[in-house]
Amino acid sequence: MAKPKKQPRPKAETPKGFRDYFGADVTERAAMLNAIAGVYHRYGFDALESSAVETVEALGKFLPDVDRPNDGVFAWQDEDEKWLALRYDLTAPLARVYAQHRNDLPTPYRRYAMGPVWRNEKPGPGRFRQFYQCDADTVGTASMAADAEICAMLADALEEVGIPRGDYVVRVNNRKVLNGIIDKVMDRAFAPDQQEGDPAVIERAMKVGQQRVYEITDDIMRTLDKFDKVGVEGVAELLTDGRKDASGAFIPGLKMPPVAVESLVKFLGAKADDNSQTVANLRNLVEDSPQGEEGVAELEQIADLLAAQGYGHDRIVIDPSVVRGLGYYTGPVFEAELTFEILDEKGRPRQFGSVAGGGRYDDLVARFTGQQVPAVGVSIGVDRLLAALREKGRIGGEAQGPVVVTVMDRDRMADYQAMVGELRQAGIRAEVYLGNPKNFGNQMKYADRRGSPVAIIEGGDEQARGVVQIKDLILGAQIAENATLEEWKERPSQYEVPRDQLVEKVRDILTGQS
């Protein structure tokens, strides 16, 4: 064996923006995703695990004028000169899979997918270049029943993982309603006899002709998106003359005519105490706009379908203030919001906020096949939902550590192994201390680091008498911290039991019955 050339030692570190997940961070996420998958399965959705690696061509990220397509993706060139890349989401691969396998897939195709995605972006605090996504999509149907189904499924999934009813709401809006309102606003604002707006805006709108609505829609949508932060009045200011933000900086306004502002503000405020009233309010606002009326009818259909299954206004809310994603989706959009309060970094209470979003989009597969295929989907923010479950105390509470059997006599390892064997047979997590057993203090330190609830001790004396010592480490820690000497005496945290009662006693301690 030739000796390898001496090289400097490599650094032991993850690449910048990547991280490792240990213990409960892995298993808690897996358990949550597993519970969600159970719900999705029950709804008839099939699992899909597409390749993590795609051709850059299929991802649609190839820029013909640069050598390396690294705008947002991690990419490299294969032996045969093909550019490959890690997927940056689960939707682009779904499009590729559907186009590739559409003759073998049912129509419509309901699928869910869970797994890591990779972004070649500047990492920051809490922003990693590899993270989990959890998506469900129905491809191949324009029926609003598909949209309704996804809203119901999302509600069920949240409850399944431990968000109680009342602590979440699925809010639903529709891009077509906003389009309809903008149609009408433009018609009225820029009709020859009603030109009350800013001449520059009007001129731009007139010049671009058919495109005018889309040009201005982008600006309007960006503005409405600030509703959460600045409220109705702030939005009205931003639509007209502009406003000062919290830092005192002036944000110029869109110079929209008052009649337009009035409609848009009404749109944002159309939400009523029940969904039928909201639908009626919206119907008034879009009257005579075919697109707008279509959007309202879709919202009504979704609300009716959901109500028939018992998903009422307490869980599903038609809400025109859901603006995020309106630019991306083509019809209904939805957002799951957790309504319980947490404290922000400055200690002020605020709602936990959004943990999932989705909507209808129609150009998924056309890139590959030229055919428009209607689709609707939802994506759960995995890290956000995990954080919410931790906030609610749904995960992270239980003792994860194993029972540790200490080693008092190195030659009696087989006896200690037999103990953990019995404990595991009873379904109890257990391990023998496998470090250097010389120093007993180190064994207890190890048990502490492992988060062990219980330690077992059997030295020569105990063996001779046929007993074992069982230390309740959690109680012991509590006593050490809080108890007076009197109390400590009354509540011992160490028990001596016959060897054959080991499993029983440990189970009692673990279930709090000791």
Added chain:
Amino acid sequence: MAKPKKQPRPKAETPKGFRDYFGADVTERAAMLNAIAGVYHRYGFDALESSAVETVEALGKFLPDVDRPNDGVFAWQDEDEKWLALRYDLTAPLARVYAQHRNDLPTPYRRYAMGPVWRNEKPGPGRFRQFYQCDADTVGTASMAADAEICAMLADALEEVGIPRGDYVVRVNNRKVLNGIIDKVMDRAFAPDQQEGDPAVIERAMKVGQQRVYEITDDIMRTLDKFDKVGVEGVAELLTDGRKDASGAFIPGLKMPPVAVESLVKFLGAKADDNSQTVANLRNLVEDSPQGEEGVAELEQIADLLAAQGYGHDRIVIDPSVVRGLGYYTGPVFEAELTFEILDEKGRPRQFGSVAGGGRYDDLVARFTGQQVPAVGVSIGVDRLLAALREKGRIGGEAQGPVVVTVMDRDRMADYQAMVGELRQAGIRAEVYLGNPKNFGNQMKYADRRGSPVAIIEGGDEQARGVVQIKDLILGAQIAENATLEEWKERPSQYEVPRDQLVEKVRDILTGQS
């Protein structure tokens, strides 16, 4: 919105050597890994999910004399010129993680890891460039109790996923025993008064001095590795004068002296009917070789520790013919073999064979820190074990398809949605047909493609009478295939039940009680 430049349509295909996994292929693997994780957790092993992306430096695949380190890994250069790569296994990342976090991890550190790895190799039939690995390792202890524990855990994991006791065996060998035997063989074969071997071999052995054992060990190990295929006699031929293989081609022999061949053949055949006898046989073979005796003592310790926990010769077998991996590992090696028979591609019965392997290795972390850290681990072949479970009928049997509620009247979608809602509440997988409902035949074709066990039909007539039709599609298919007309009449596969008995009747059909 500027119109994007027209580009040719991308091809909808996975990159060469990559594939997608659909439905049960995803969920069955997930369920198997979840069951294994449960066992590993009970043994005190902690989950670890390291980043999929590592620096090439940390993976140890960097070749200083080539521009791109693409020997086996997918690699690319980061903005800051660093080479990054996808992990090619789960052991190299464990080394990096342990070196990076060793001050925060318990000693010893027991961890398991499950996930995809990527190999930049030529793909072939059944050989993909992305596949799953499932590893468990204990880092930081030289105690044989760690090795024994991993063997027991492996046995438990196999039983947990559905391989019954008697259908598997964990075979254990030790690199040090073979080294000891080779030591002795060399001493005797090349002692000045006993030079009976081929002069060329002897000359090579003498010239390299201390290195001679290792030089020849590689050749010997490659030869012993053929034991499975060619048997003891074939190995003896290959150690001496060579032999013709099945195709008639001549494989030259190693020209070992007869005394060496005798020892090695005895080594291969040292397995007895119980582990103590095997240990005794091996002890005879390595007498006076300190390394060999150490290896035998280790095997004895492992067997004793396991026997004390009830893992006897029916599950754990000391077996010197386990040679695979001996070159890589430094002490004990183990292999889990499934002993039930399957038919090979030519219809001949053969044992299913190996599904997991592992052993002890000591140079894991030294690359990073300069310190030797003892470690032992096992890796389950995920795809192999899944294939075995399919062979045994443990997975893939159950109906995965959902109950399909057909749409007889497009305007009554809410009623159909209510039906699937009730079914799901009862834990039954169910969906409404969301394609174009015009052609009822298409709905039944869809149900067939979905593998649906049951279809529900409620037209206007049924609604008026307050009933639903329930079609047992599995029974229907059986009848269509096998039954005579008489039988068909006696066993109807369609039932009419009151609407409020829908869930009950479907459940009866699904549990075979109809």
